[in-house]
Amino acid sequence: xxxxxxxxxxxxxxxxxxxxxxxxxxxxxxxxxxxxxxxxxxxxxxxxxxxxxxxxxxxxxxxxxxxxxxxxxxxxxxxxxxxxxxxxxxxxxxxxxxxxxxxxxxxxxxxxxxxxxxxxxxxxxxxxxxxxxxxxxxxxxxxxxxxxxxxxxxxxxxxxxxxxxxxxxxxxxxxxxxxxxxxxxxxxxxxxxxxxxxxxxxxxxxxxxxxxxxxxxxxxxxxxxxxxxxxxxxxxxxxxxxxxxxxxxxxxxxxxxxxxxxxxxxxxxxxxxxxxxxxxxxxxxxxxxxxxxxxxxxxxxxxxxxxxxxxxxxxxxxxxxxxxxxxxxxxxxxxxxxxxxxxxxxxxxxxxxxxxxxxxxxxxxxxxxx
Amino acid sequence: xxxxxxxxxxxxxxxxxxxxxxxxxxxxxxxxxxxxxxxxxxxxxxxxxxxxxxxxxxxxxxxxxxxxxxxxxxxxxxxxxxxxxxxxxxxxxxxxxxxxxxxxxxxxxxxxxxxxxxxxxxxxxxxxxxxxxxxxxxxxxxxxxxxxxxxxxxxxxxxxxxxxxxxxxxxxxxxxxxxxxxxxxxxxxxxxxxxxxxxxxxxxxxxxxxxxxxxxxxxxxxxxxxxxxxxxxxxxxxxxxxxxxxxxxxxxxxxxxxxxxxxxxxxxxxxxxxxxxxxxxxxxxxxxxxxxxx
Numbered sequence: 001x002x003x004x005x006x007x008x009x010x011x012x013x014x015x016x017x018x019x020x021x022x023x024x025x026x027x028x029x030x031x032x033x034x035x036x037x038x039x040x041x042x043x044x045x046x047x048x049x050x051x052x053x054x055x056x057x058x059x060x061x062x063x064x065x066x067x068x069x070x071x072x073x074x075x076x077x078x079x080x081x082x083x084x085x086x087x088x089x090x091x092x093x094x095x096x097x098x099x100x101x102x103x104x105x106x107x108x109x110x111x112x113x114x115x116x117x118x119x120x121x122x123x124x125x126x127x128x129x130x131x132x133x134x135x136x137x138x139x140x141x142x143x144x145x146x147x148x149x150x151x152x153x154x155x156x157x158x159x160x161x162x163x164x165x166x167x168x169x170x171x172x173x174x175x176x177x178x179x180x181x182x183x184x185x186x187x188x189x190x191x192x193x194x195x196x197x198x199x200x201x202x203x204x205x206x207x208x209x210x211x212x213x214x215x216x217x218x219x220x221x222x223x224x225x226x227x228x229x230x231x232x233x234x235x236x237x238x239x240x241x242x243x244x245x246x247x248x249x250x251x252x253x254x255x256x257x258x259x260x261x262x263x264x265x266x267x268x269x270x271x272x273x274x275x276x277x278x279x280x281x282x283x284x285x286x287x288x289x290x291x292x293x294x295x296x297x298x299x300x301x302x303x304x305x306x307x308x309x310x311x312x313x314x315x316x317x318x319x320x321x322x323x324x325x326x327x328x329x330x331x332x333x334x335x336x337x338x339x340x341x342x343x344x345x346x347x348x349x350x351x352x353x354x355x356x357x358x359x360x361x362x363x364x365x366x367x368x369x370x
Numbered sequence: 371x372x373x374x375x376x377x378x379x380x381x382x383x384x385x386x387x388x389x390x391x392x393x394x395x396x397x398x399x400x401x402x403x404x405x406x407x408x409x410x411x412x413x414x415x416x417x418x419x420x421x422x423x424x425x426x427x428x429x430x431x432x433x434x435x436x437x438x439x440x441x442x443x444x445x446x447x448x449x450x451x452x453x454x455x456x457x458x459x460x461x462x463x464x465x466x467x468x469x470x471x472x473x474x475x476x477x478x479x480x481x482x483x484x485x486x487x488x489x490x491x492x493x494x495x496x497x498x499x500x501x502x503x504x505x506x507x508x509x510x511x512x513x514x515x516x517x518x519x520x521x522x523x524x525x526x527x528x529x530x531x532x533x534x535x536x537x538x539x540x541x542x543x544x545x546x547x548x549x550x551x552x553x554x555x556x557x558x559x560x561x562x563x564x565x566x567x568x569x570x571x572x573x574x575x576x577x578x579x580x581x582x583x584x585x586x587x588x589x590x591x592x593x594x595x596x597x598x599x600x601x602x603x604x605x606x607x608x609x610x611x612x613x614x615x616x617x618x619x620x621x622x623x624x625x626x627x628x629x630x631x632x633x634x635x636x637x638x639x640x641x642x643x644x645x646x647x648x649x650x651x652x653x654x655x656x657x658x659x660x661x662x663x664x
Contacts, residue, residue: 070459135652142597145641149638150638150641156632157633284470287463291460344467347464351453352454
């Protein structure tokens with residue numbers, strides 16, 4: 001193992017700072033152990049597994065953003081896939097090399113493009129927030145639906161930006177000539193070739209760690225409390241000096257920033273993005289992740305995101321070994337269908353049995369154990 | 371003349387959307403849940419009609435299909451009622467879960483087939499005021515007007531309607547007056563489901579090619595309708611349905627001059643109208659304002 005080389009990576013340090021000072025020792029140990037295990041994964045698993053993991057982490061980052069918005073701030077949004085798309089396409093366009101295909105690009109340094117894409121997604125959220133300030137509850141959820149459809153329409157038609165219906169290629173992320181998600185230059189760690197997928201794993205892990213820490217601080221800190229008051233009683237929040245409009249706008253912006261980061265990671269993991277991926281289905285999936293995890297719970301959102309993304313991919317991989325699954329397109333029960341069945345049933349069961357999601361279940365388990 | 375033709379087509383499409391939207395609103399008024407599984411309920415009913423009509427003839431199949439949809443919707447209501455949460459948001463998302471289950475099963479059954487309804491109108495055309503309209507769409511308008519009229523008569527004039535309206539206004543008082551809330555909820559879901567089935571049959575009819583596994587998604591077009599009209603207004607649902615139908619048809623019909631907005635703008639146009647309406651009136655055109663007591 002390579003604890004010494006890997007323990008110094010930034011994501012490990014970020015995770016450590018999360019443990020509160022009070023009963024720090026056992027929790028710190030658990031966090032460090034988890035971080036080490038996650039850092040060691042690319043040394044043992046091959047590329048296609050890593051992509052599943054990276055996609056899971058990317059969606060987990062997005063789900064964190066949505067759980068902040070829907071759970072903590074109480075603003076239902078079905079438009080999360082739109083903000084993810086903004087992040088993904090903004091990165092692809094800004095970093096894209098001009099003149100290689102239908103889709104144009106600005107050819108900016110890719111690390112800058114990634115940051116700018118995240119910021120652009122945040123701006124998109126800010127731009128939508130006037131609607132959020134006027135419309136409440138289920139109306140807001142349905143109004144945000146408009147963004148998904150209008151967004152998909154734009155993605156299909158703005159060919160120079162998005163490559164249109166057939167999608168566009170994504171430039172790998174690199175920092176000063178070192179490709180963080182590509183194969184150049186060659187890198188070997190402990191006899192394992194570190195190609196694009198291995199490197200991307202660490203990028204995703206770092207982004208996830210930063211997101212978890214940032215979101216945790218938002219939820220537990222002053223802004224989180226303000227948002228919760230706002231959610232439970234806007235009038236009371238206003239009279240306590242919480243600016244209703246500014247906080248609602250900030251919630252949408254922050255949530256979109258997370259979505260943008262998820263979008264950039266997703267784009268990097270796929271290497272090629274198509275409008276079809278960022279449809280209503282994805283928005284529903286994100287909402288389901290936030291709910292399965294428990295609304296407002298950051299660890300819950302991570303668990304929900306990993307689960308919802310990884311389940312169909314894993315089932316697809318193992319469909320050969322699982323005897324009861326038919327081959328895709330044969331009219332029988334194929335892996336994608338089975339995953340959807342499991343997923344739908346789980347959503348229904350969780351909401352009926354434990355509306356608090358995984359986080360609620362976890363709290364109940366801890367209470368009974370004491 | 372082209373404008374008149376488009377308007378008439380839009381109204382006929384709008385009357386189909388109005389039926390779907392009315393279903394959404396009835397369910398929302400009865401239980402305060404937006405049934406996002408409505409598309410699958412629609413698909414289930416229309417699928418049943420398509421399977422049954424070669425054996426039983428069109429009208430009995432339509433009746434049975436409406437029954438299938440009503441039972442589906444009632445079952446979803448039972449599921450929704452089984453949750454321990456009373457948060458409308460959670461309940462609404464629960465219907466997404468049901469939608470995934472139902473839609474997956476129906477997609478598996480339908481596969482890549484395109485089913486026809488076996489309706490008596492076929493691909494016939496009728497000439498009115500110098501415009502040519504599909505007979506199936508005319509029938510849809512007629513049936514839509516008829517069903518909506520019956521709906522309003524029942525809700526205004528009968529004891530059943532009074533019970534439903536009283537429960538929608540104030541469930542607690544209605545319960546104290548001896549109105550069984552469970553029955554009210556079941557009835558509103560069943561009515562919504564049956565309306566969806568009728569709408570589904572006409573949506574699959576000419577000029578559309580038939581019923582395929584994505585037909586359920588069309589029910590989503592009624593979502594701008596209910597928001598434009600106001601979530602808790604039955605009149606609003608009909609108005610919204612017509613607005614959506616006309617907007618979509620006009621945008622599709624003038625696609626060549628609207629080309630700068632991109633291909634297939636017709637499907638997006640209702641959402642643009644919806645956003646505009648929401649900015650102007652956040653509770654829709656006819657919806658009741660949410661009041662906040664401090």
